Amino acid sequence: MRDTARSVAVALLLAPLGQAQTTPVAIRGATLLTGAGETIDSGTIVLEGGKIMAVGADVLPPEGAAIIEAKGLYATPGLIDAYSHVGFGASAGPGRSTTWDRETLMVPSRHIAEALSDTLSNLGASQWLRAGVTTAYVSPGGQNLVGGHGALVKLTGKLIRSDAAVSGSFGETTLDAFDTPTTRQGLIAILRQTLVRAQEDAIEGEDGRTFAQILTGELPFRLFVNTPDDIMTSLRIGREFGVDLVLDSAAGGHLVAEAIAAGNVPVVVGPAIIGIGDGGPYEGFAHTPSNAASLHRAGVRIALGTGGYGTGRSVAMEAVVAKSHGLPEEAALTAVTSDAAAILGVGDRLGTLATGMDADVVLWDVRPISTWARTKRVIVDGETVFER
């Protein structure tokens, strides 16, 4: 019930932004990189009602369509940052500076979208839109052992899903944030006991429903972990409870890539370009820009995330760094488009230039996964939100 009320409130708030474009638009002549591995030289994309109506080399613009001439440019789906904190941070205003709950170790039924709702109309993400990033997963912070539901937003301020996944975390970050327990194994013992109680339907209310969503595979359980050991523990928990696991950050993933691949667990690779404050915690020791490439080589499905707030960091730049450290160009593109959408559970509407998908399209001056690429035009839900 409360969920429904919340969704309605958010929908009302966003109504003016959600209006879709009515005149058809045809983007003509660009090299289309579909995000699903296909390249179409000199193709046409037709957008109408906020959706992609047609894509192809032989597609003709419908009568009355506004034509965007894009010869010499490259078109991709809008890029997706699969792990961010957009809408939060000091600049977001009072009460928006924190993404986690300081009081309670586990807050399973917390929805980050609720804390985000009155910031949505002004996410402070214009820098990301200009950089070609149109969608972001907004994660709870990496402090709570179970941090609640992450949200999926368009950077224009439209909420796509308020319950895209349930986030959890353990390791130094969690231990630093809470007085008890005092060890990693202590954290895991609490998590295991809680999941066992959930299996026995012993947890009531919204918390119980959230755990049910994890245990039935309705929602993925995203664990923010970094050391190879914490990753192995995540895989162990995943196996024990049969949950649909996604690893976030996973700086040490390259050291246990085979095990992650064997578990068929996708990874939202944390940023290579980081600031590390006092030198970074111990668990960042394995951080390297070739993590994405190593995981991809081992057969792991990957997306990229910045953990950023919508300013300096950019998942577009992360894709270039990953490419320059061994990730094939095509894989770097799919990691920020179709694979990201699939991991986020929205592969049927985002991340690919294909009929029926949301009309989120970016035009680039040169090949998009490259140092010097700049956006020429960014379209979200059929509307041009930035033009250079």
Added chain:
Amino acid sequence: MWERGFLVLLAGPIVALGCAPSGKPDSESGTVLAIVNAHLYPVSEASIPNGSLIIRDGKIAEIGSDVAVPRGARRIDAGGRSVIPGLVESHSHMGFKQLNIPATSRNNNELSKPINAEVRAIDGLNANDAAFSLALAAGITTMNITTGSRSPNSGQPVVVKLRGGTVENMFFAEGGMKFAMRANGEFPNFPESVEAVHALLSSELLKARDYLERRSAARASGSPPPPRDLTLEAFGKLLTREWVVGIHTGDAAGMRYAIALKKEFDLDAFIHHARNTNELVDELLEAEIRISFGPVLPFVGPESPQVEGPVRFAERGGLVAFHQDHPDGHQYFLRHGASLFVKNGMSEHDALAALTLNPAKLFHLDDRIGSLEPGKDADFVILDGPPLDFESLVMRVFIDGEEVFNRSAGENAFRPRVPEGW
């Protein structure tokens, strides 16, 4: 070939034991190295698409497209790859905030009092910070390592070359002084406003002026001088312009106080961070103050409004260096950050200068490092593509003509090292 260079390098600290830091290169006398078939970016002049670089005794002997390789020289065929001067990082905390050992970061700030001019970074620097190996992989050969800036005056930075070994072996030059034009009310007896920080620093400089006058008067009259005071002595070196002072400040108000302090005491000063340069380009130019802008990545992105400041400042003749403020900004991405400014209108040449010759100029070391010119130290980097391209990797790094990093061979002058993958 590598092993030989590496052994010579390791011998450095033993030779230097018991000596004052000399900054003297450790290369074998009489050795000649020739880098041929290179795309050279001297920075001091336009790039040379196919040229040679001749190194003798750790110094650059010749550079150009029409240079004869001396008989007996060791040849390295660059295969058309880029050769640039070693990068110069003007603001790093490496060795103080150690990679993955956060507890050691307490050494970065002396917090017992606000004025610490007598405190020298060289005395607390840990040369075994694993991050040094990352800096080499990033193509950095020289770094100004500073402490602070949680106090108005954190002390004396030190300029090191990344030769490996002890800090004695790495020492290159004194780094002058560091101020911070920022309030930090966290600590008792620390100023609580930028105005008060300015007043405190002014008052210390006035005390130093008086100290220098009393010392000099005593010398002239033959009377016993006042006792040596290492704090005032250090401030005195700012008044005589023997030392440069880097002033940490980001916002417009702080930058204006930095300009005022420079003018009042005729300091040889530059500004660290200078985040809001876009708001006061004219004032900075008028004051002839230089800037070390950063940290760039990941705090400043290609679409950030702050990018515009250094672009306009450099366009009008201002001196800009970029820095990463490691570990606040990860050290590896110093070179990558420069590309953001090129995307926003800075020439590639100016952006490369902001990583090499310009930071050398901040510390008046541009007669020794920062460009590929005859007579300068043979500190250079071979990359497998254009210098500022993300996709170009640093393949080999040389300091004083000795190889200190070789990506293919997996060699690095520093231990411990970061894991593979950099």
